[in-house]
Amino acid sequence: MSLMIGDEAPDFTANTTMGEINFHQWLGNDWGIFMSHPADFTPVCTTEIGRVANLEGEFKRRNAKVLVLSVGTKPGMTPLDSHREWIKDVNETQNASVEFPLVEDPDRSIANAYGMIHPNASDTLTVRSVFLIGPDKVVKLVISYPASTGRNFVEILRVLDSLQLTANFQVATPVDWKHGDDCVVVPAIATEEIPGKFPKGHKIIKDYLRTTPQPNL
Numbered sequence: 001m002s003l004m005i006g007d008e009a010p011d012f013t014a015n016t017t018m019g020e021i022n023f024h025q026w027l028g029n030d031w032g033i034f035m036s037h038p039a040d041f042t043p044v045c046t047t048e049i050g051r052v053a054n055l056e057g058e059f060k061r062r063n064a065k066v067l068v069l070s071v072g073t074k075p076g077m078t079p080l081d082s083h084r085e086w087i088k089d090v091n092e093t094q095n096a097s098v099e100f101p102l103v104e105d106p107d108r109s110i111a112n113a114y115g116m117i118h119p120n121a122s123d124t125l126t127v128r129s130v131f132l133i134g135p136d137k138v139v140k141l142v143i144s145y146p147a148s149t150g151r152n153f154v155e156i157l158r159v160l161d162s163l164q165l166t167a168n169f170q171v172a173t174p175v176d177w178k179h180g181d182d183c184v185v186v187p188a189i190a191t192e193e194i195p196g197k198f199p200k201g202h203k204i205i206k207d208y209l210r211t212t213p214q215p216n217l
């Protein structure tokens with residue numbers, strides 16, 4: 001059974017390029033982005049990790065920590081040496097400075113716990129998985145991309161914004177929502193409660209479709 005939204009994110013203790021971590025302790029009260037990629041020293045992965053490094057300020061601003069896993073490390077090197085050598089290439093070619101940890105997983109126990117290996121795609125490499133994990137250590141988003149398609153990290157930040165708006169202000173975000181657009185009042189809030197909870201105003205389009213300006217602006 002693969003990991004699903006609402007499940008507790010499996011905890012683990014493992015070595016990373018920035019020292020040993022216990023995942024839950026390391027996350028603390030922050031949000032987590034735990035992502036896998038197929039292999040070190042591959043082109044699409046190189047662009048992705050550089051992009052995440054260049055967006056690091058955006059993740060920090062949202063109190064989110066990034067952890068990266070790959071079991072596709074360079075033969076003849078330890079997993080951590082492979083990650084460290086490859087990061088030099090990422091920094092050089094993507095004009096980046098990777099400041100988040102890459103974890104080793106020599107027995108694939110972490111990849112298996114998170115369902116990051118899809119055996120019918122490859123039984124040796126992780127796919128491009130992303131798990132967004134809340135401060136409660138519960139999985140909030142699961143996505144899987146194929147090896148040949150680099151992910152869109154602006155979309156991942158958008159989902160993080162949406163999740164944080166829901167957690168903090170009881171609003172959801174409608175189709176194609178972007179920062180600054182109106183939000184949707186969650187169904188759990190009775191229409192009579194809306195004026196008290198959303199002083200910026202609201203619109204009632206249907207009794208089940210109520211909108212309000214983005215509350216945290």
Ligand code: BEZ
Nearest residue numbers: 038042043044045147148
């Ligand atoms: C890449 O990162 O470029 C890649 C990795 C595995 C398969 C295909 C592409």
